[in-house]
Amino acid sequence: MSAHDDGADGTDLLASVDQRLRAAGLRNSRSRQVVVDVLVGAGRPLSLPEILEADVELAQSSAYRNLGELVEAGVARRVESADDHARFELHESLTGHHHHLVCTTCGRVEDFDVPDDFEAGIDVMVHAAESQGFRIDAHRFDLLGRCARCSSASGD
Amino acid sequence: MSAHDDGADGTDLLASVDQRLRAAGLRNSRSRQVVVDVLVGAGRPLSLPEILEADVELAQSSAYRNLGELVEAGVARRVESADDHARFELHESLTGHHHHLVCTTCGRVEDFDVPDDFEAGIDVMVHAAESQGFRIDAHRFDLLGRCARCSSASGD
DNA sequence: CTTTCTGCAAACGATTTGCAGCAGC
DNA sequence: GCTGCTGCAAATCGTTTGCAGAAAG
Numbered sequence: 001m002s003a004h005d006d007g008a009d010g011t012d013l014l015a016s017v018d019q020r021l022r023a024a025g026l027r028n029s030r031s032r033q034v035v036v037d038v039l040v041g042a043g044r045p046l047s048l049p050e051i052l053e054a055d056v057e058l059a060q061s062s063a064y065r066n067l068g069e070l071v072e073a074g075v076a077r078r079v080e081s082a083d084d085h086a087r088f089e090l091h092e093s094l095t096g097h098h099h100h101l102v103c104t105t106c107g108r109v110e111d112f113d114v115p116d117d118f119e120a121g122i123d124v125m126v127h128a129a130e131s132q133g134f135r136i137d138a139h140r141f142d143l144l145g146r147c148a149r150c151s152s153a154s155g156d
Numbered sequence: 157m158s159a160h161d162d163g164a165d166g167t168d169l170l171a172s173v174d175q176r177l178r179a180a181g182l183r184n185s186r187s188r189q190v191v192v193d194v195l196v197g198a199g200r201p202l203s204l205p206e207i208l209e210a211d212v213e214l215a216q217s218s219a220y221r222n223l224g225e226l227v228e229a230g231v232a233r234r235v236e237s238a239d240d241h242a243r244f245e246l247h248e249s250l251t252g253h254h255h256h257l258v259c260t261t262c263g264r265v266e267d268f269d270v271p272d273d274f275e276a277g278i279d280v281m282v283h284a285a286e287s288q289g290f291r292i293d294a295h296r297f298d299l300l301g302r303c304a305r306c307s308s309a310s311g312d
Numbered sequence: 313c314t315t316t317c318t319g320c321a322a323a324c325g326a327t328t329t330g331c332a333g334c335a336g337c
Numbered sequence: 338g339c340t341g342c343t344g345c346a347a348a349t350c351g352t353t354t355g356c357a358g359a360a361a362g
Contacts, residue, residue, distance in 0.1 A: 027336055029342055048326080059344045064327060066342090080236050084326065084352095101290045112285055118277050125270055126299060132266065133304030134257045141297045143282060148289030183361050185317055204351080215319045220352060222317095240327095240351065317360070328349070335342070 013040065013094055017075050024073035031062045035070065045079040045087030045100070045109040082144065083107030099140075103147035112143065169196065169250055173231050180229035187218045191226065201235040201243030201256070201265040238300065239263030255296075259303035268299065 017036055018028075026032065038046065038054040051063050067088050070076035075094070079087040082104045089095070089111075097119070101110045126136045173192055174184075182188065194202065194210040207219055223244050226232035231250070235243040238260045245251070245267075253275070257266045282292045 025341090027341060029336070031343070061328080061345075062343055065329090068328090086326085101285055101288060101292070103290070104294075110288065110290070112281075112288065114281055115277075118281070121271075121274050121277060125268075125274065129257055129268055129299045129301075132257060132268065133307075134259070134266070134299065134301045135307045136257070136299045136301035138260075138300040139298065140300060142295065143285045143290065143292045144294040144296065145285075145290045145292035151289075151291045181316090183316060185361070187318070217320075217353080218318055221354090224353090242351085313362100315361085318358085320356090322353105322355080324351100324353070326349100326351095328347105330347080331345090333343085336340090337338105 013090075016094055017090075020073050020075050021070075024069070026069055026073060031058055032066050032069075034058055035063060035066045036075070039070075039076060039088060039090050042089070044111055045081070045089040047081075047085040047087050047107065049085065051088070079109060080140075081107045081109050100142045101147070102142045102144050103150055104144050105146050105150035108147045108149075110147070114141070169246075172250055173246075176229050176231050177226075180225070182225055182229060187214055188222050188225075190214050191219060191222045192231070195226075195232060195244060195246050198245070200267055201237070201245040203237075203241040203243050203263065205241065207244070235265060236296075237263045237265050256298045257303070258298045258300050259306055260300050261302050261306035264303045264305075266303070270297070 017040070021028070021032070021036075034055045035051060035058070038051050042050075048060070048063060048067075051067075052058055052060060067076060067078075071078055071088075074091055076088050077091050079089055079100065081087050082102050083106070085107060087107075087109050092098070099112045099114055101112045103109070122139055122141075126139075129136050173196070177184070177188070177192075190211045191207060191214070194207050198206075204216070204219060204223075207223075208214055208216060223232060223234075227234055227244075230247055232244050233247050235245055235256065237243050238258050239262070241263060243263075243265050248254070255268045255270055257268045259265070278295055278297075282295075285292050
């Protein structure tokens, strides 16, 4: 049931990441390290531009390429926001299952935890869904609105 | 509670659509009519290619342009799927609040209803979210998996 | 008639990819 | 030294937009 059975301080998290990269046959290159570090330190899904800001040396194509490989290796996950930029975060198996708050104005995404009984309710619905012919293996639940900055910026 | 207080046979639905188009200052052009008709008859969110299939006369740019206007006029809504094609469906105020089953293989999206108490649970979480600085005004909940066709096509 | 639409083709912008040289191990 | 990785620039591809003529009211 636990999402990550290592310690919770991040040290083991990095070890897990390293292990998965190794398992996927990926080297410890500088670019890859930067991308991973940024994702680990972010605490929320980041867009490509945000990731690039973290390191001037990082080329856009390398960032995209690395993100693809990280997703492939089960280290990262792509998150849909509300603007035309995808966001990326560490895989749930590393950070724990959670959901997102999505700003429909600027696209910012923040993590959000929901009560266990809510998750339980989802499990129940999966059965109903499968009677519709779908084979369900994941879900996404997002609350959409205005983030703090965007709420104060314009009206209201 | 009710999503549409007209009859449920679709006649009033079309009337509502017409009214909103009128209110938005949009004319009854052939292209627009086609797009609306297709969405009404679909019963699930459609991609641009799917909409185009419905009428050979319909130009891609006109379809996109009309969809944008329909969304603007509160007649349609854009739905995020799992592939790189956006989907479009009638606005919830016309069809009723619902959620989606999303095929991660082909991108197909189908409507899915959830129990009222599940929706109630969502309302509760909105408060928690607002304490995180977000001002919430909508949510999206999707079950992700393989649609009937894609499940049978490849393994299991 | 006047204003909104339409189709076409060009423009956009996020993401992907080919390639030649550099860097892990 | 291999092999994978990087930056660059060109290519993709869904979606948007400019424009001149056609259609709605």
